[in-house]
Structures are given as C-alpha cells and as structure tokens.
Amino acid sequence: MRAALVGIDFGAGDFTASVEELSLLARSAGAEPITTITARRGAPDAAYFVGSGKADEIAAACVADNIEIVIFNHALSPAQQRNLEKRLNIRVLDRTSLILDIFAQRAKSHEGKLQVELAQLQHLATRLIRGWTHLERQKGGIGLRGPGETQLETDRRLIGERVKALRARLAKLRKQHETQRRARGRTSTFSVSLVGYTNAGKSTLFNALTKAGVYVANQLFATLDTTSRRVYLGEGVGNVVVSDTVGFVRELPHQLVAAFRATLEETIHADLLLHVVDGASPVRMEQIEQVNLVLKEIGADHIPQILVWNKIDAAGLEPAVERDENGNVARVFISAHTGAGLDLLRAAVVEAAKAAPALTHLFQEQDDADPVLAHDADPAEIPTSTTVGPR
Numbered sequence: 169m170r171a172a173l174v175g176i177d178f179g180a181g182d183f184t185a186s187v188e189e190l191s192l193l194a195r196s197a198g199a200e201p202i203t204t205i206t207a208r209r210g211a212p213d214a215a216y217f218v219g220s221g222k223a224d225e226i227a228a229a230c231v232a233d234n235i236e237i238v239i240f241n242h243a244l245s246p247a248q249q250r251n252l253e254k255r256l257n258i259r260v261l262d263r264t265s266l267i268l269d270i271f272a273q274r275a276k277s278h279e280g281k282l283q284v285e286l287a288q289l290q291h292l293a294t295r296l297i298r299g300w301t302h303l304e305r306q307k308g309g310i311g312l313r314g315p316g317e318t319q320l321e322t323d324r325r326l327i328g329e330r331v332k333a334l335r336a337r338l339a340k341l342r343k344q345h346e347t348q349r350r351a352r353g354r355t356s357t358f359s360v361s362l363v364g365y366t367n368a369g370k371s372t373l374f375n376a377l378t379k380a381g382v383y384v385a386n387q388l389f390a391t392l393d394t395t396s397r398r399v400y401l402g403e404g405v406g407n408v409v410v411s412d413t414v415g416f417v418r419e420l421p422h423q424l425v426a427a428f429r430a431t432l433e434e435t436i437h438a439d440l441l442l443h444v445v446d447g448a449s450p451v452r453m454e455q456i457e458q459v460n461l462v463l464k465e466i467g468a469d470h471i472p473q474i475l476v477w478n479k480i481d482a483a484g485l486e487p488a489v490e491r492d493e494n495g496n497v498a499r500v501f502i503s504a505h506t507g508a509g510l511d512l513l514r515a516a517v518v519e520a521a522k523a524a525p526a527l528t529h530l531f532q533e534q535d536d537a538d539p540v541l542a543h544d545a546d547p548a549e550i551p552t553s554t555t556v557g558p559r
Contacts, residue, residue, distance in 0.1 A: 171199040172230055175241040176218060177208045185451040186418070190241040190263070192367075193417075197270045202233045216255065217248045227256045239266055243419070246295045264291060264421040271424065279341050286334040287424050293327050357398075358408040358521040361435045363463065364444035365455035366415030369478040373444055373504035374412035377514075401514060405521050411438065418458045425465060432466045440520050441473040442513075447501070448482035474516055475499040481506050489516065496523075 171194050177183040183206075191201050205226055213219045217240065218226070226238060237259045238252070244262040252260045261269075268288050275284045362370045374380060378397040396411040413435055425432070435441065443459060445452050456475070463469045480487065480503045487509030490499040497516040502509030 169199045170202045170234060170236045172226065172233065172235045172238045173201050173204045173241065174218065174226060174238060175204065175206045176212070177206065178210070178212075179208075181418075182451050182454060185454070186241060189418070190239065190266075193263075193266055193270065194239055197266055197273065199237065199239065202235060203229055205229060212242070212248075215248065215251050217242065217244055217252070220255075223252060223255050227258075230256060230258055237261060239263075243421075249295065263419060267417065267421055267424065279338070282334055282338055282341075286331060286338065287421065289327050289331050289334070291421070293324065293331075296323050296327075358405070358440070358524060359411065359438045360408055360440045360442060360517060361411045361413055361438035362442050362444055363413055363435060363459060363468075364415060364476075365446065365459055366417050368415065368444045368446040368449075368455070369504050370412055370415060370444045373442075373476065373478060373502075374410065376504045376507060376510055378410055380412075401518050401521070405518050408517065408521060411435075416459045416462045418454075420458075420462055425462065432468075435463070436466060436468045436471075438468075438471055439524055440517065441468070441471050442476050442517075443473050444476045444478050446479055447477040447485060448479045472520060474520065476513060477501040478504055480508065487512055496520075 173187065173190055173194060175183065175187040175190060187204060187206065191204070194201050205222075207218060207222050209219070216223045229235065230238065235258065238256060238261070240260065240262045242262060243264050244252070244260070249260055249262060268284070268291060271284045272288065275281045362374055364370050374395075374397075378399050380395060380397050394411060394413045396409055398407045399410050400407050413432070441463070443456070445456055449455060460469065463471075474497055477483075477485070477499055480501050485501050487503075488501045489497055489512050490501075492498040497519060500509060500513045500516050502513050504510070
C-alpha cells in the first residue's frame with residue numbers, strides 16, 4: 169500500500185530519528201512509504217493538526233503520487249482524524265493506529281490476540297461515526313422510524329460487551345500466570361527478563377542464551393509472544409529463568425500498555441532486568457530513556473538492571489564489563505549475533521543472582537544439586553509462554 173508519511177517538528181527530541189522510525193513502522197505494517205511531508209509548528213492545529221494550508225499540500229501530494237493512505241507520526245484526536253479524511257478524501261492513520269495494526273498482524277498466541285483485540289476496541293470506541301443513518305430514530309415519518317436505538321448507541325453497547333468479555337478472559341489468564349509464578353517462587357528460581365527498545369536484538373540474545381529458536385527479523389515488533397526458558401548457569405547458581413519480552417517504542421499507546429499488563433507482569437516480577445540497547449544506534453540514549461519510562465509506568469523501575477550494549481560488532485566496540493561506584497556490574501558490551509561477550513554476560517547474571525538477598529542462602533546450598541540444563545544444551549520450556557505487547 170502506497171503511503172505518505174507526515175511528521176510535524178514541535179521542537180522536542182530527535183525529529184529526524186522519529187521520522188525514520190515512522191518509516192520502519194510503516195514498512196513493518198506492510199506499507200510502502202512513497203513520500204514524507206514535514207513541517208514545523210509551535211502547537212497542533214485544533215481542526216487538522218497540521219493546519220489547513222499543510223492539509224491542502226498533503227492532498228496535492230497524495231494525488232500526484234497516487235497515495236493510498238496517509239500516516240501521521242503523532243496521535244490524532246478523533247475529530248482531527250475525521251476532518252483530515254474528509255479534506256484529503258483518503259484514509260488517515262495516526263501513530264497509535266499504526267502500532268495497533270502491527271500488533272494485530274504479529275499476535276500469534278491466543279492471549280496475544282485477546283490483548284490486541286482489547287486494545288483495538290478501546291481505541292475504536294472513541295472513533296465511532298454515524299454510519300447507518302437509515303436506522304436512526306431521529307428521522308421520523310411513516311416507514312422511517314428506527315428501532316429505538318441509534319446505530320452509534322448499538323455499536324457502543326456491543327463494543328462495551330465485548331471489552332467486558334475480553335477483560336474477564338484476560339483476568340483468568342492473569343490468574344494462571346500468577347499460579348505459575350508462585351510455583352517458581354516456591355523453588356526460589358532466579359528470574360531474568362530481557363527488556364529494551366524494539367529491534368535492539370533481544371530475541372537474538374535470547375536465542376544465543378537459551379537456543380530457543382525464537383523468530384528473529386530486522387523489523388520493529390518482529391514477535392510479540394513473551395517466551396520463558398530455564399537455563400543452567402553452573403554450580404552455585406543452578407537454573408535461572410530467562411524471559412524474552414516485547415520491545416518498547418517511543419509514545420507506546422496507553423491502550424497497549426493497559427491491555428498487555430498481564431504479560432508485562434512477567435517483567436514486574438523478575439529478579440533482574442537485562443536492558444538490551446542497540447549500541448550502534450545514534451539515538452540509543454533516547455531509546456534507553458523511553459524504555460525506562462515504560463518500565464516506570466508498569467511499576468518495574470525498582471528492579472535491578474544491567475545495560476546490555478548489543479551490536480558492538482556494528483559499533484566497532486570490544487567486549488567489556490563496566491561497573492558502578494559500588495562495584496556492581498552496570499554495563500556489558502556484547503554482540504548477540506557473533507557471540508562476542510556472551511561469557512561476560514553470563515558471568516554478570518551469575519554475580520547478580522548470587523547477590524540477590526532472598527536467594528543467596530539457596531545458592532550456597534546448590535553446589536551438590538543436579539544440573540538440569542547447561543547453557544549449551546537443548547533448553548527445556550517451562551510453562552510460562554505469554555504474549556505481550558511492549559519488539
């Protein structure tokens with residue numbers, strides 16, 4: 169689908185990187201960016217977000233380039249989206265709708281599909297328009313009286329009922345996950361979650377650590393299903409649980425954060441977060457900040473964190489470990505693709521596990537425990553495969 173991308177620079181953040189990310193998002197959704205239209209404004213226009221003059225410029229570009237869809241790099245209000253579609257006479261998507269569409273395409277598991285549908289319905293509920301006017305009760309006249317309820321009211325009621333049903337089913341799945349976490353808690357298994365910006369290399373790292381064979385691709389949100397594997401890290405530590413989570417992105421839709429909260433709780437209950445960073449990205453510091461904002465929103469900002477500087481082969485760096493002023497591992501430089509520095513990362517996880525207050529006494533007693541898995545053996549899947557939302 170031929171797409172026109174629209175980005176407005178309000179003077180905040182790296183505007184060029186944001187537009188480039190929109191292009192990647194559009195390609196991930198299956199669109200082909202043909203033209204990019206940018207502008208500078210002090211504040212959004214109330215009616216068209218971009219102003220009437222810029223809206224006419226976008227309309228002319230759509231006609232000239234045979235554009236089929238216009239994608240904005242911003243969240244549009246329902247009124248702005250409707251006004252733009254009328255003025256441009258073409259379908260308009262905002263950033264939130266685009267990300268929701270990508271999630272809908274990538275969701276594979278039952279839970280993932282439920283969570284995406286819930287987020288989509290919550291977003292759609294604010295964008296209902298008068299469609300079935302022949303059924304409206306306001307029209308009077310013989311043979312024209314409606315059923316006593318406008319189509320908008322019917323749609324809202326049906327969406328509300330479906331949302332209620334989805335929340336009930338997700339609540340049941342949430343209880344199942346909680347049961348699984350309690351089972352792991354009884355054995356005091358140290359849990360590690362991989363988090364980070366989308367396309368930072370989390371799935372590649374997860375496969376390198378566990379040999380799980382999770383789908384990997386050079387695209388945003390390549391996979392949504394959060395998968396956990398048990399990995400043996402040697403005597404004194406034994407087995408730890410490593411979970412691969414969905415990637416985050418700037419301006420992650422709140423509907424997704426709310427809908428995927430049940431899955432994101434796998435991150436909340438982790439003992440250690442491996443924050444995977446694309447070391448070759450020029451906006452890596454901004455991406456780190458965006459991930460930390462989402463972690464704070466879901467209540468996971470208090471969990472100990474190690475920055476994993478990935479893709480050092482592309483950045484021209486060497487494997488290394490950096491420590492903070494207290495002597496704890498703060499950053500590990502690796503390449504999940506080549507395997508460089510993975511031994512340093514495993515050692516850092518072992519060190520963090522041994523230092524965990526609630527588990528220290530157990531690790532001291534595990535010297536004689538039978539190893540279930542070695543990191544270079546075939547991993548055994550544990551019963552915690554869920555789907556999320558923020559790869």
